[in-house]
Amino acid sequence: xxxAEPITRLIEExxxxxxxGQKTAQRLTYSILRKSKTDAEQLARAILAVKEKIVYCRQCxxxxxxxxxxxxxxxxxxNQTICVVEEAHNILSIEKIREFRGRYHVLHGVLSPINGIxxxxxxxxxxxxxxxxxxxxxxxxxxxxxxxGEATAIYLAKLIKPLGIKVTRIALGxxxxxxxxxxxxxxxxxxxxxxREI
Amino acid sequence: xxxAEPITRLIEExxxxxxxGQKTAQRLTYSILRKSKTDAEQLARAILAVKEKIVYCRQCxxxxxxxxxxxxxxxxxxNQTICVVEEAHNILSIEKIREFRGRYHVLHGVLSPINGIxxxxxxxxxxxxxxxxxxxxxxxxxxxxxxxGEATAIYLAKLIKPLGIKVTRIALGxxxxxxxxxxxxxxxxxxxxxxREI
Numbered sequence: 089x090x091x092a093e094p095i096t097r098l099i100e101e102x103x104x105x106x107x108x109g110q111k112t113a114q115r116l117t118y119s120i121l122r123k124s125k126t127d128a129e130q131l132a133r134a135i136l137a138v139k140e141k142i143v144y145c146r147q148c149x150x151x152x153x154x155x156x157x158x159x160x161x162x163x164x165x166x167n168q169t170i171c172v173v174e175e176a177h178n179i180l181s182i183e184k185i186r187e188f189r190g191r192y193h194v195l196h197g198v199l200s201p202i203n204g205i206x207x208x209x210x211x212x213x214x215x216x217x218x219x220x221x222x223x224x225x226x227x228x229x230x231x232x233x234x235x236x237g238e239a240t241a242i243y244l245a246k247l248i249k250p251l252g253i254k255v256t257r258i259a260l261g262x263x264x265x266x267x268x269x270x271x272x273x274x275x276x277x278x279x280x281x282x283x284r285e286i
Numbered sequence: 287x288x289x290a291e292p293i294t295r296l297i298e299e300x301x302x303x304x305x306x307g308q309k310t311a312q313r314l315t316y317s318i319l320r321k322s323k324t325d326a327e328q329l330a331r332a333i334l335a336v337k338e339k340i341v342y343c344r345q346c347x348x349x350x351x352x353x354x355x356x357x358x359x360x361x362x363x364x365n366q367t368i369c370v371v372e373e374a375h376n377i378l379s380i381e382k383i384r385e386f387r388g389r390y391h392v393l394h395g396v397l398s399p400i401n402g403i404x405x406x407x408x409x410x411x412x413x414x415x416x417x418x419x420x421x422x423x424x425x426x427x428x429x430x431x432x433x434x435g436e437a438t439a440i441y442l443a444k445l446i447k448p449l450g451i452k453v454t455r456i457a458l459g460x461x462x463x464x465x466x467x468x469x470x471x472x473x474x475x476x477x478x479x480x481x482r483e484i
């Protein structure tokens with residue numbers, strides 16, 4: 089190929105990111121080429137900075153630049169509710185609704201026997217340590233509504249309930265703004281099961 | 287927000303790329319966090335390298351790490367056919383079919399009076415210089431089949447034909463693997479106009 093090596097190399101590097109195929113990688117590469125040098129340097133520095141400065145929070149496994157993380161360290165938040173999520177980025181989504189004022193626990197995965205991920209891989213000791221030491225009143229299970237996420241939620245519920253802690257699962261149902269006709273049968277069935285009096 | 291600053295900064299930087307919204311930027315950021323430090327550094331270095339090493343080819347305006355670019359410098363290619371494209375990344379697409387063995391000319395834009403882009407902005411002097419100096423037999427107009435791309439092709443054809451050079455336009459029609467029922471009327475009309483004897 090008669091293409092410049094730095095260009096093909098950046099395309100190859102970008103293609104290693106999830107969801108980025110050949111065409112998107114090309115488009116991004118050429119848009120980086122159109123940026124000013126300062127802007128491109130800022131992007132490169134931001135990439136290096138996350139790898140240099142981000143560690144796991146020793147309490148909740150969140151990705152953070154200070155340990156314990158800002159959520160665990162925030163005195164305005166309560167230890168009484170712990171929201172269990174699969175991945176650290178799930179916290180971003182929940183934080184965005186600005187409603188939840190408890191703390192989190194990141195599993196960094198879900199139970200998935202087919203991928204060899206059992207309870208040991210999820211570092212649950214850490215979670216149960218928190219449940220024992222703190223005055224936790226409720227654990228919200230916010231794993232994804234996938235087969236693995238559901239199985240993980242059921243598994244955790246079985247272990248946590250005997251500790252006398254309330255265990256809840258986020259509601260599964262029709263997304264707001266969608267319509268019944270677009271909902272699959274499983275979602276519709278969950279929506280029916282989860283119906284509430286109004 | 288209780289989120290780590292390096293994480294939000296990388297998300298913001300990624301969002302400045304075209305077609306990258308909040309959710310994709312988040313997904314990419316967390317995938318970069320999961321990469322090894324070496325892999326993240328490679329990506330950052332590749333970004334810096336394109337800005338440091340890539341220049342415009344003085345002959346064809348292609349983006350290149352050597353000037354003239356590898357395509358202009360390749361003695362196995364012919365000066366007799368010049369393919370005019372809107373953007374440097376269009377060259378990648380055409381090179382991939384491994385059929386075209388002529389040279390390119392990159393306009394870095396299209397005529398777009400609404401955006402204030404007239405013939406002066408497209409650096410056409412450069413192109414006509416090449417047409418005069420070299421023994422060019424054919425100019426292939428491969429601008430996009432958009433209103434602006436079409437207008438640019440027609441404009442260039444009008445200027446180039448009087449020089450006694452054959453001017454061709456890439457075929458517009460039904461994409462291979464698609465079907466008539468999915469083609470819009472303009473495409474179908476172009477496909478009928480462009481029909482060839484078999």
